[in-house]
Structures are given as C-alpha cells and as structure tokens.
Amino acid sequence: MWHILDRGREPLRKKLADLAGSSNEEIAINRNTTEALATVTWGLSLNKGDEIVMTKQDYPHMIQAWKQKEMRDGIKIKWINLNLPIDNDEVVISEFINATTSKTKVWHITHMINWTGQILPVAKLCAEARKRNIISIVDGAHTFAHLDFSIPDINPDYFGTSLHKWLCAPFGSGMLYVKKENIAGLWPLFPNDKPTDGNIRKFESLGTRSFATEQAIAQSVDFHHAIGSRRKQERLQYLKKYWCEAVSSNPRVKIHVSLKPEYSCALGTFSIEGMKTTDISSKLFSDYQIHTVGINWENISAVRVTPHIYTTTEDLDRFIDAVLKIAKAG
C-alpha cells in the first residue's frame, strides 16, 4: 500500500490543484470538509480572549468545533445572525465588519449556506478580512465543482471542501487548501515528525485510509472536465430557476433564495404559507416519492430541493406538480 498505491497521491494532488487553480503545494487530500476545517480550527495558535466571527447559519460541525475551542481555550465567538435571503453584498460585509473588534483574529465564512443555498460574497469578505489582518477560513463544502471559480479568485487563507458532494467523488473524499505562507504556522491535526514544516503533505498523516476512494477522485475530476465547470454551473442554475419560477405561480409558495445567479445555484428552498416544512417534505416523499429536506434551523424554516446535473426537467415537472397540488390542498 505505502510503496505502490501511495504514489498515486502526487498526480492526484496536481489534478485537484489544476481544478482549484492553485499550486499543488497548497492542496492536502483528506476525507471531508469537517476534517479539512477542523485541521484549521485546531491548528491555529489562538490565545484566550481572541475573537472569531461566524454566523448562526454556518454548518453545525464548524459551529461545534469553534464552540469547543471557546470552552477549551477561552477564545470568544462573535455571532452574526443573517436574515436570508440576501442579494446585497454590502449587507453581508457590514455584518462581518460590525461584529469585528480589535481582538478579532478569524472570520469563518461559509461560501454556500447549506440550509437555503445562499451564496455569500466570499472574495469580497476575504479581501476585507485581509485589509484588517484577519485570517479568512472559507467553508467551501458546497461550492467546489459546483460554481465555476478558482480558489485564488477568492483568495482565502484556508479553504475546505468535500469532493463527495458536487465533484461526485466517492464518500469520504475531501480537500484542504492552505495558502503557501500559512502552511508552516498551522499545526497538523494528525501530528507527524515535522509539524512546523512548510510542506502541505504534513496535513495528510491520516494513517491507513481507503486508497480506492482517494484514487477514484481523479476519475471524478476527468468526468467534471468532460462536462466543464461553466456548463455544469449553468445547468444547475437553469434547473433551480425552472422549478422556483414554476412553483411561485401559487402565491402561497415563498422562495427562500435569491434567483440572481450570484446568490444561489443548484440548491433552492421554498415554503408554503400555513404549512410546517417537515409536513411538506414528508408529504412529498410519502405521496410522490420525491426526496427533499424539511429544514428548521435558527431563523430558517423551508424545504430544500437539490437537483443535480442528471435531474431532468421531466423530473422537475413531477415535483412542480406535486408542490402545486400540496399548496392547493393546504
């Protein structure tokens, strides 16, 4: 395994780096976003009293990681509560700036919020963070190989993603980007003999892992290129807009994402006036065999719908018909 299969990692690193638009010396291959971002949360040297800014709409694993760091190390989380959907960059940027003090060391930024599909203006947020000497961590779980961008376009200090989501790689495949100049200063989550080295490979001391899963990532990258990033994004935008516009013909149906392409892509969310979101998703599944997710999280109550590139408009017509029937019946 270590002598033969392990050699496959370097060509894979290069493939992922090409897709990310970064140097291969900034890409570590791991198992998921949770592991990628836990590497950053636990690898940064922060002191008691240091503050980090994040939103109540971030992903639970990241919230839990920072809360545990707050309990253990005495850092302080400054919370933002976003009122989604938002289709104005300045609103998001000023929320982050207003939560920032002289003690702020980190902005934790979710590229696409999983609860609704809202896209945040990550490039502008990372630029604002850098101006203030604040570390930017981007949770890109839902955006890599979904939106057409390169990591340098965003210019974060750290970016974590899961390749089993939109890249369609096997479960348990992920990636961590660390800006070159930050590598030496970030402690690895799984220690090795050179924890303060500037070599990105220090973040891959996972021990024995599934090489089959890891090596299959390369096939997923080839598949992704065969379609093309831009075309994939456009297809996903098209599908989301198709169903959102159609179900909006009933005035009781409310859409919880902006339909402007800068603010949402494949993921879309809706609610029906007077109905519980979990009742809507249960009915869609039991009566129509359509899987959606009923969401109740913080200030969000909506049903999330996630077509992929292989979803057809015929599939969506069935879904639209079901939603309109449910909305009519109430």
Ligand SMILES: Cc1ncc(COP(=O)(O)O)c(C=O)c1O
């Ligand atoms: C925004 C966001 N961050 C992180 C994660 C965690 O991803 P994983 O379970 O692959 O670590 C998810 C999963 O859905 C997510 O939506």
